[in-house]
Amino acid sequence: MEFRYLGNSGLKISEITYGNWLTHGSQIENDVAIECVHAALNAGITSFDTADVYANTKAESVLGMALAGQRRESLEIFTKVYWPTGPKGHNDCGLSRKHIVESIDGSLARLGTDYVDLYQAHRYDTETPLEETMLAFADVVRAGKALYIGVSEWTADQIRAGKALADELHVPLVSNQPRYNMISRVIEGEVVPTCKELGMSQIVWSPVAEGLLTGKYLPGHPVPIGSRAASSVGTALAQRILSDQTLLQRVQDLRHVAESLDLTMAELAVAWVLQNDNVSAALVGASSPEQITSNAKASGVIIPPDALMTIDSILGDSIERDPAMTARRAPLSRPC
Template identity: 70%
Template structure:
């Protein structure tokens, strides 16, 4: 396992990070979730990403239980705040000082730790002044409850504004967590250049495009039984935009590229996002320990420039690149 610096900080995280969105507390039983976490540790993953909203706080508890007994100093634990949690009252969401303060305490309790290494704004809150949010994060850092602060799916302008306020308040904004894959490249035009300039890294989610880049979905074929695309509670709505025959056909054309490199399609997809020098880590999830072991083999894979160019040629115009897509990830009003 290789490790990369997170932004311009001195913190290193494993370039493959284990995430439990859609799995722990919902899709898989707790013993299976624990087995997946053990598999992650076995392959050298030390960085674990979760959020209070995953399974309405249950995912944090499952992860905390699975990591119990591990040396805390040898782990990097990441969580997030923004989306509605608990009974979902008017203040159980967003990035207000009240919700941030209450949420960090709840997350620490469920994760069974005194601090998290990275606390992330899960989306941009258009209804709370940015100054209030960043002051709340500054307090969390000063209290020792989080070492670093990050964001998720913020636009380039939002990252610039947040970074400037963080600097004024004496803490570091070191990361952004966007969706990024061969098929979804909306951060490349604006977010990545701004992040490079500011010393902010990307921790990317969905590097295999919700499973589409594994090649298991074929044009004109029935959706595989039990797959994410058939699970309305487990991400079917998010994968739908990729399930077009033109996209699926181009993905199948990537199979010879993976075969020539001795990689699975998933490993090729993960290695592709790690080829971007602004990416600190790719988040991988799993519903079975074997998936962790398989995907971990993407770590350390170097893709030659000619392979990257060939991938671009194969995928062509099915790739989504519009930077305006990032702004759509944060709703104009908080959801309750």
């Protein structure tokens, strides 16, 4: 397992980071989830990402159980705050001082730790003054409940404004967590250059495009039973898989690139995001121990320039590059 610095900080994290969105506390049983976490540890993964909203706080509890007994100093634990949790009342979401201060205590209790290494704003809160949010994060850091601060899916302008306040408050804002993969590259135009300038880096989610880049969705065939698309009919992913046969064929055409590098399709996809030097880690989930063991093999893989050019040529205009997509996908108001 290779390790990378998180932004310009002195913190190193495993470049394959285990994420438990959509799995722990919902899709898989707790005993399987714990086996997946132990497989990640055995593969050399030391960084684990979760959020209070995942399975309405259950995912944090499962991760806490899975990591119990491990040497805390040898782990990097990340969580997030913003989306509705608990009974989803009028103050049970957002980035107000009240919600942040209360949420960090709940997350720490569920994770079974005195602090998290990284506490992230899961989205930008349009209804709370940014000054209030950053001051609350600063107080969380000064209380020793979080070591570093990050954001997720913020635009370049929002990141710049947040970093300016963080610097004034002497708070280490070091990372952004965006969607990023071979198909979705919207962060490359504005977010990545801004983060490079400010000394921040990316912890990217969906490196395999929620399973699309594994090649399991075949053109002209129904979606496999039990797949992410089969269980999420109506979502943007499912709609695209069902309607965009050109994209499905182009993904299949990537298979010979993976085979030439002795990689699986999933390993190629994970390795691809790590070729970007502003990416500190790829978030990888798993519904079985074998999945995480396989995906961890992407660590340290170097994809030759000619193979990267071939990937771009194959995917062509299926690649999303519009920087405005980050703002368009963001919530316009609090979801509670």
